[in-house]
Amino acid sequence: MKSVYLDNAATTKLDKKILKTMQPYFKEFYGNPSSVHIKGQETKKAIENAREIIADSMNVKSEEIYFTSGGTESNNWAVKGLFFQNFPKKNHLIISKIEHDCILNAAKWIETKGGKVTYLDVNSEGFINLDQLKKSITEKTFLVSIMQANNEIGTIQNLEEIGKICKEKNVLFHTDAAQSYTKIPLDAKKMNLNLITINSHKIYGPKGVGALFIKEGTKIEALIHGGGHERNLRSGTENVYGIVGFGKAVELSKKIDYKKISKLRDKLLEEILKNLSETKLNGPKGEKRLPNNVNIIFKNCEGEALGAYLENKGIYVSTGSACMSNTNAQSHVLKAIKIPGKDQDSSIRFTLGKETTEKEIQYVLKILPEIVEKMRRINGLK
Numbered sequence: 001m002k003s004v005y006l007d008n009a010a011t012t013k014l015d016k017k018i019l020k021t022m023q024p025y026f027k028e029f030y031g032n033p034s035s036v037h038i039k040g041q042e043t044k045k046a047i048e049n050a051r052e053i054i055a056d057s058m059n060v061k062s063e064e065i066y067f068t069s070g071g072t073e074s075n076n077w078a079v080k081g082l083f084f085q086n087f088p089k090k091n092h093l094i095i096s097k098i099e100h101d102c103i104l105n106a107a108k109w110i111e112t113k114g115g116k117v118t119y120l121d122v123n124s125e126g127f128i129n130l131d132q133l134k135k136s137i138t139e140k141t142f143l144v145s146i147m148q149a150n151n152e153i154g155t156i157q158n159l160e161e162i163g164k165i166c167k168e169k170n171v172l173f174h175t176d177a178a179q180s181y182t183k184i185p186l187d188a189k190k191m192n193l194n195l196i197t198i199n200s201h202k203i204y205g206p207k208g209v210g211a212l213f214i215k216e217g218t219k220i221e222a223l224i225h226g227g228g229h230e231r232n233l234r235s236g237t238e239n240v241y242g243i244v245g246f247g248k249a250v251e252l253s254k255k256i257d258y259k260k261i262s263k264l265r266d267k268l269l270e271e272i273l274k275n276l277s278e279t280k281l282n283g284p285k286g287e288k289r290l291p292n293n294v295n296i297i298f299k300n301c302e303g304e305a306l307g308a309y310l311e312n313k314g315i316y317v318s319t320g321s322a323c324m325s326n327t328n329a330q331s332h333v334l335k336a337i338k339i340p341g342k343d344q345d346s347s348i349r350f351t352l353g354k355e356t357t358e359k360e361i362q363y364v365l366k367i368l369p370e371i372v373e374k375m376r377r378i379n380g381l382k
Contacts, residue, residue: 001313001314003314004314004316005356006352007316007351008202009202009318012201012203014206015252018248021248022245025046029043033238034227043238043240046240046244047238053250057182058187058196058198060189060213061216063216063231066212066213067230070210071102071199073210074210075106076106076223077212078220080110082143082172082174082195082220082221083115083143084221085221086142092118092138093110093116093142093143094117094137095119096120096157097120098152103147107119118136120136122336124338125283126153126283133162137166143171143173144166147175148175148177148179148180149184154284154292154293156180159193164192167192172195173193173194174193174196175191175196176197177198179202182250184258193213194215197210197212203250205242205245205248205250206245209245210246214233257354261292265289268364269285272294279299280297281296281297282296282337292352292356294351295347295348297347298372301379302345303319303347303348305375306371306372309375318351319348320347
């Protein structure tokens with residue numbers, strides 16, 4: 001049976017070249033990077049090489065990159081670390097209603113500790129209102145955190161404009177770039193960013209490793225205490241092979257043809273909308289959307305059932321964020337863009353990858369209408 005993986009927003013397949021780069025660090029280069037002997041210095045050098053590659057990709061200094069266990073830890077550190085640093089003098093956080101759950105839940109947590117949170121509205125395509133942002137910033141605001149691109153509907157926010165506002169108002173600006181990193185430009189200086197969350201497994205690297213960019217001079221509390229690793233801000237023996245793989249993933253990302261991927265994305269979404277009735281795109285079209293993201297409502301089709309039918313044909317998709325797949329909650333993102341509850345349950349996310357081919361998209365476009373029409377017939381709607 002044909003296998004078509006279109007869930008690259010959930011995770012990506014580890015690139016063989018990246019695995020090959022990592023393998024020596026499982027057996028040959030096994031020293032603790034904190035050790036002063038040659039075995040330790042070999043692994044320390046590998047970590048610093050990866051740090052430089054990652055720093056260059058965002059136009060920052062290598063000493064401003066702090067390795068973590070992934071995007072969730074980085075986001076929690078950005079929000080909670082700055083809250084602890086600034087409370088009680090400053091206790092106000094601003095985020096959008098469509099942030100990743102780890103930002104939303106960190107925000108809810110600080111509310112239980114005396115923090116105040118403003119949840120910015122978004123329009124029908126998922127964009128925040130810049131005037132609302134301006135009006136929301138107060139002298140008590142310690143952070144504005146807005147994701148660069150949404151993991152469910154692909155909306156790319158205007159970070160340059162948001163960064164200008166934050167700079168004018170003298171407030172720190174963080175972005176969760178886990179979903180967008182290496183797919184679209186990310187320049188910390190141009191965008192006036194103080195903190196950036198990134199991770200490895202969304203870009204064909206290993207799971208369990210991420211990073212937080214913290215601009216030099218930004219005061220933040222450590223959340224993990226121990227032996228003083230990562231310049232005393234994030235203790236714990238480093239995940240050497242993970243970090244090496246992360247660096248290689250960033251290096252190889254320059255070779256990915258996102259123009260080709262975006263053409264396949266457009267082919268998929270345009271053909272679905274043209275050939276299947278009662279369908280609607282969630283999020284924007286064109287350059288304001290992630291190049292690999294398609295999220296569509298198939299009215300009168302239950303999303304999980306549609307996903308299961310597609311899986312039976314070897315097509316792997318999702319109904320939303322993989323991080324929420326173990327709960328029965330509806331998508332907070334679709335709710336925020338005012339999608340009715342029934343239609344929320346009828347949404348499917350297709351996320352293409354660097355190995356996605358035109359033949360695979362043609363296969364999906366052949367199989368999908370048959371399944372949708374069958375489901376609607378079963379429901380007595382056609």
